[in-house]
Amino acid sequence: MAASRFIERLNEQIGYEFSASQQYIANAVYYDSQTLPRLAAFFYAQAVEERNHAMMMVQYVLDADAEVRIPGVAQPESQFADVVAPVALALEQERRVSDQVAGLMGVAREEGDFLSEQFVQWFLKEQVEEVATMSSLLAVVQRSVDNPMLAEDYLAREHSGGGTADPTAPTAAGGAL
Ligand SMILES: [Fe+2]
Numbered sequence: 001m002a003a004s005r006f007i008e009r010l011n012e013q014i015g016y017e018f019s020a021s022q023q024y025i026a027n028a029v030y031y032d033s034q035t036l037p038r039l040a041a042f043f044y045a046q047a048v049e050e051r052n053h054a055m056m057m058v059q060y061v062l063d064a065d066a067e068v069r070i071p072g073v074a075q076p077e078s079q080f081a082d083v084v085a086p087v088a089l090a091l092e093q094e095r096r097v098s099d100q101v102a103g104l105m106g107v108a109r110e111e112g113d114f115l116s117e118q119f120v121q122w123f124l125k126e127q128v129e130e131v132a133t134m135s136s137l138l139a140v141v142q143r144s145v146d147n148p149m150l151a152e153d154y155l156a157r158e159h160s161g162g163g164t165a166d167p168t169a170p171t172a173a174g175g176a177l
């Protein structure tokens with residue numbers, strides 16, 4: 001039985017994941033409007049990942065026979081000063097989510113809720129990767145302010161062919177996109 005305090009906190013996290021997804025769509029649209037298709041594609045894909053994170057959490061709450069609350073989300077930032085700003089915002093967001101996920105782990109531990117602890121483990125590992133990916137990309141775009149094609153080339157080299165499905169990922173409600 002999942003602890004009700006954990007479920008409460010997980011329902012909040014569902015909202016943060018959907019917000020992250022919306023923010024990444026806004027980032028992608030900005031890059032598309034600047035004719036930077038690789039940066040756009042990168043963030044469109046990240047948006048789907050965040051949506052999937054939310055839906056994995058939805059599935060967990062469903063499986064726990066608890067009430068799922070699908071939240072509205074705040075309007076994402078869509079005005080950016082330059083090509084660096086959306087990535088800087090993304091890194092900040094990923095760091096915040098890492099803290100939130102660590103907080104979830106803390107609640108599961110305090111409640112002696114081992115199943116929930118195990119569920120959160122995957123997200124903790126995922127956050128390590130996402131923070132690392134975003135901080136590398138930030139370094140690249142910072143070097144590319146005067147020539148964003150450098151960042152485009154970097155993404156074409158390092159992030160093409162969209163990731164392979166992770167068999168250890170939790171099940172997403174309705175199936176992962
Ligand atoms: Fe996420």
Ligand SMILES: [Fe+2]
Nearest residue numbers: 050094097130
């Ligand atoms: Fe993320």
